[in-house]
Amino acid sequence: MTDAISASDAGQSVQRVVLNSGDIDRALTRIAFEIIEANKGTQDLVLLGIPRRGFPLAQRLAQKIAAAQPGFDAKASLGQLDVTMFRDDLARQPTRSPLPTQLPKSGLDGKVVVLVDDVLYSGRTIRAALDALVDLGRPRVVRLAVLVDRGHRELPIRADHVGKNLPTASSEKVRVHLSEIDGTVDEVVIEAGA
Amino acid sequence: MKHLLSTQDLSRKDALDILDTAEEMAQVGQREVKKLPALRGRTVVNLFFEDSTRTRISFEAAAKRLSADVINFSAKGSSVSKGESLKDTAQTLAAIGADAVVIRHWASGAPQRLANTDWIDARILNAGDGTHEHPTQALLDAFTMRRHWAKLAGTGSAGTDLSGMRVAIAGDVLHSRVARSNVWLLRTLGATVTLVAPPTLLPVGVDAWPCEVSYDLDATLEQGVDAMMMLRVQKERMNASFFPSAREYSRRWGFDDARLEALDRHGLKDTIIMHPGPMNRGLEISSAAADSARSTILDQVSNGVSVRMAALYLLLTGGRDDETSTSHAATEGIPA
Numbered sequence: 001m002t003d004a005i006s007a008s009d010a011g012q013s014v015q016r017v018v019l020n021s022g023d024i025d026r027a028l029t030r031i032a033f034e035i036i037e038a039n040k041g042t043q044d045l046v047l048l049g050i051p052r053r054g055f056p057l058a059q060r061l062a063q064k065i066a067a068a069q070p071g072f073d074a075k076a077s078l079g080q081l082d083v084t085m086f087r088d089d090l091a092r093q094p095t096r097s098p099l100p101t102q103l104p105k106s107g108l109d110g111k112v113v114v115l116v117d118d119v120l121y122s123g124r125t126i127r128a129a130l131d132a133l134v135d136l137g138r139p140r141v142v143r144l145a146v147l148v149d150r151g152h153r154e155l156p157i158r159a160d161h162v163g164k165n166l167p168t169a170s171s172e173k174v175r176v177h178l179s180e181i182d183g184t185v186d187e188v189v190i191e192a193g194a
Numbered sequence: 195m196k197h198l199l200s201t202q203d204l205s206r207k208d209a210l211d212i213l214d215t216a217e218e219m220a221q222v223g224q225r226e227v228k229k230l231p232a233l234r235g236r237t238v239v240n241l242f243f244e245d246s247t248r249t250r251i252s253f254e255a256a257a258k259r260l261s262a263d264v265i266n267f268s269a270k271g272s273s274v275s276k277g278e279s280l281k282d283t284a285q286t287l288a289a290i291g292a293d294a295v296v297i298r299h300w301a302s303g304a305p306q307r308l309a310n311t312d313w314i315d316a317r318i319l320n321a322g323d324g325t326h327e328h329p330t331q332a333l334l335d336a337f338t339m340r341r342h343w344a345k346l347a348g349t350g351s352a353g354t355d356l357s358g359m360r361v362a363i364a365g366d367v368l369h370s371r372v373a374r375s376n377v378w379l380l381r382t383l384g385a386t387v388t389l390v391a392p393p394t395l396l397p398v399g400v401d402a403w404p405c406e407v408s409y410d411l412d413a414t415l416e417q418g419v420d421a422m423m424m425l426r427v428q429k430e431r432m433n434a435s436f437f438p439s440a441r442e443y444s445r446r447w448g449f450d451d452a453r454l455e456a457l458d459r460h461g462l463k464d465t466i467i468m469h470p471g472p473m474n475r476g477l478e479i480s481s482a483a484a485d486s487a488r489s490t491i492l493d494q495v496s497n498g499v500s501v502r503m504a505a506l507y508l509l510l511t512g513g514r515d516d517e518t519s520t521s522h523a524a525t526e527g528i529p530a
Contacts, residue, residue, distance in 0.1 A: 082218070085230040085260075085507075095512030097211060098218040100352075135227040 014192050019164060021186035024147065027163030028057065031145050032064035034161045039112055042072040044140065046108065048081040050117045050129055051099040055080045056180035057147060058116035079103045081115070081136075086128035101132075108137030114161075118176040120146040123157035148188055150174050169193065197309045197318040198505050200327040201379035206355070209382055213337050214352050215504035216497070222259060223500060233262035233510055239292040241283070242321070243269040243299045248471055248495055249321050249331070253296045256502035262510075265292070280304060281313050288314040294510055295319070302326035317509040325369050325431075331470055332375035334501040336383055338490050339421050341497075342466050357384035362414050364390035364447055365425030365478050368397050368436070372470045373425055377405050390414050392447060394436040411447055415456055422457075423468040424449050424479045440477055450480045457488070466490045 019027070039045055042065060049058030062074035084098040115129050126144060133142060145161035150168045168174060171193025177184045195208050222228055238257040240250055250266070257264045267287075269275065274283065280299075287295060294317040297305045302324030309318040322328040336356065343359050344351035361380055367373045367389050380387050387405040389396065400407055408414045415422070427443065437443045444450065449467065457465050467479075467488045475481050484491060 085232040090232055090511040093512070095508055097215055098507075100218060101221060131231065135229065136225065 016190045017187050018166060018190055019148070019188035024163070024186045024188065027147065028060050029064055031161045031163060032061050032068065035061065035114055035143075035145065036065060036069060038143065038160065042069045042077075044111045045072070046077050046079065046104055046106075046111045046113045046139070048079045048103075048113055048115050048129075050115060050125060051080060051082055052181055053118040053176050053178055054116045056178050057118060057145075058114075059180075061114075061116060061145065076104055076106070081129055081132055083125060083128035083132050086131045088124060088128070101136075103136060108133065108139045111137075111139050112141045112143070113139040114143045114145050116145050118147050118178075119174050120144070120149045120157075120159050120162075121152055121174075123153045123155035126157050127155050147176060148174060164188075166190070195508060197305075197320075198329055198509060199305050199309055199318065199320045201329045201332050201375045201382070202327070204329070204379065204382065206382050209333070209336070209379060210353065210355065212333055212501065212504045212508060213340060215508060216333075216337055216500040217352050219259075219503040219507070220497070220500040222503075223496065228259055229261060230259060231261045232507055233257070233260040236262045236293040236510055237265065237291055238262045238294045238296060238506065238510075239265045239267060239287050239290075239316075240321075241267050241287070241295050241297045241299075243274065243297075243304075244322070246298055246321070248498065249298065249328075252495070252498040253319075253321060253330075253502050253506075255499050256506055259499070260503055260506060262293075262506070265290070280307065281311075284308055284311075284313040288316065292316045294506060296321045298322045300324055319505060319509065322371055324371070325374075326371055327375045328371040329375050329379070330498070330502050330505060331372050332379040333505070334494055334498040335372075335376055335423065335468060335470070336379055337497045337501050338468065338494050339380075339385070339466075340383075341493075342421070342464075342490070346464055355383045356380060359385040359420045360388070360418060361385050361421045361423065362388045362390055362408075362411075362419040363423045363425065364411055364414075364449070366395045366427050366431075366436075367391045367400070367425065368395045369428045369431040370425045376423070377403055381405065388414055388419070390447065392437055392443070411449075411453065412456070415453060415462075416460060418460065418462060419465055420462075421466050421468055422449065423470075424473075426470065426472065427474055427478050429474075444477050448476075448478050448480070449483045451482045454480065454483045454486060454488075468494060470494070 047058040047062050049055030062078045066072045066074040080102045082099045082101045084096050143160040146159045147163040148166050149159055149162045150166045152170050173191040175189045177187050179186055222230055240253055242250055254264050296319045298321040304323050305318050305320040320329055339356055340351050343356055344354050363373050377387050381404040388408055389405055390408045390411050467483055469479055469491050473479055473484055
């Protein structure tokens with residue numbers, strides 16, 4: 001994977017592109033193979049994306065896994081897991097509207113569930129996702145794949161598959177743009193904090 | 195949104211927010227574990243000064259599914275029968291630490307009073323006040339209609355409204371808070387509403403409401419309706435002769451078997467029949483109509499839980515900056 005860090009704006013570089021679309025695609029390809037390797041195949045594999053940007057990432061991973069392992073049914077192994085109702089900051093943040101949760105028809109019992117999200121930061125979203133999973137079934141194993149790990153964990157949670165480890169200051173903002181949701185070119189950008 | 199007091203001041207965006215959230219809440223009802231932790235540690239008080247079965251049970255189920263603690267209070271068997279005032283009751287609830295109060299009261303405006311005074315600093319949800327409003331009932335009716343309307347259009351219901359839908363509401367409009375709440379809400383969501391009732395059961399000033407008025411149920415059906423809502427004849431509020439006899443009412447304004455057949459005759463195969471319950475079978479609705487495939491009466495009950503979960507969730511979560519932007523700040527209270 002390339003380590004290219006390019007300054008986007010000519011003048012004050014308040015935004016830095018840290019991953020371009022090629023970097024994101026290569027990172028996802030590597031994660032897809034890591035998932036197959038860790039699972040020793042695609043047996044019982046379920047990919048659950050966390051809205052909003054985790055879902056298109058899970059979708060892309062499923063396609064890549066299916067391309068590598070023709071026996072893998074990408075559609076039937078893909079789902080979306082909304083964690084809004086399980087967050088620990090509901091009383092503090094502005095009201096969030098819940099998004100749909102869609103699970104594969106075969107359910108989660110006994111499966112190897114890979115949670116997919118765009119950025120791993122405090123770990124609180126993943127904590128909420130683990131709680132949400134408990135109410136939906138009993139997976140055999142739960143793993144975590146993220147495109148970017150930016151550090152600053154507040155809970156004892158780590159990712160099994162990471163696209164890129166990104167050292168950041170907590171005042172900075174990491175933004176992931178994906179064509180499916182943002183309608184722009186895929187990229188990961190760091191914005192300087194105020 | 196700080197309180198849910200009426201549908202008249204509910205914006206289209208807020209209404210759609212509640213309905214869309216309710217769609218997600220409905221999913222929870224299908225699961226094995228019907229529980230979400232969103233309102234853990236919050237206390238919801240059901241303050242019922244009037245009898246109710248489904249509204250109270252529905253609010254209780256909704257609050258429990260969101261993990262809130264529920265305290266049920268009914269005026270019978272409480273200090274209200276010893277003459278305690280609404281203010282003292284409210285202050286008692288405030289002292290207990292209620293985060294939300296679901297209130298049903300025989301006096302129109304009682305929920306507004308709780309919201310506007312500094313008696314209690316909790317979210318107020320109107321569960322029916324006198325002959326004024328019953329907003330969650332209207333929201334669950336709209337939710338039921340929207341699902342039907344979206345299914346006909348072949349789309350998902352999230353984000354859609356009721357544009358173009360023709361709704362007729364027949365029966366005792368004069369005493370019906372359900373009719374009032376529905377008129378405002380359905381209008382906001384883009385439906386056209388026709389009220390059908392004997393002139394004696396229409397309120398003064400109904401011509402200023404955003405709806406049509408008809409005295410002839412058969413003519414209204416002939417013009418075509420997509421949802422037909424029957425209202426209960428409220429015997430407990432029939433303190434004057436509003437109509438000559440139950441039999442005459444049933445023949446002219448009840449949804450009987452003949453009118454059920456008339457729907458087929460007019461080619462209205464997709465028209466649904468609604469009733470907020472409890473029904474007087476044989477009076478405003480015949481058993482054949484209530485139990486027909488067109489009837490959504492039981493869907494309305496199960497949708498009620500989803501809609502009330504959505505309302506409780508949206509009112510009880512959200513940060514403090516949300517509160518400063520709403521008008522009913524509890525501090526600008528009217529002296530008692």
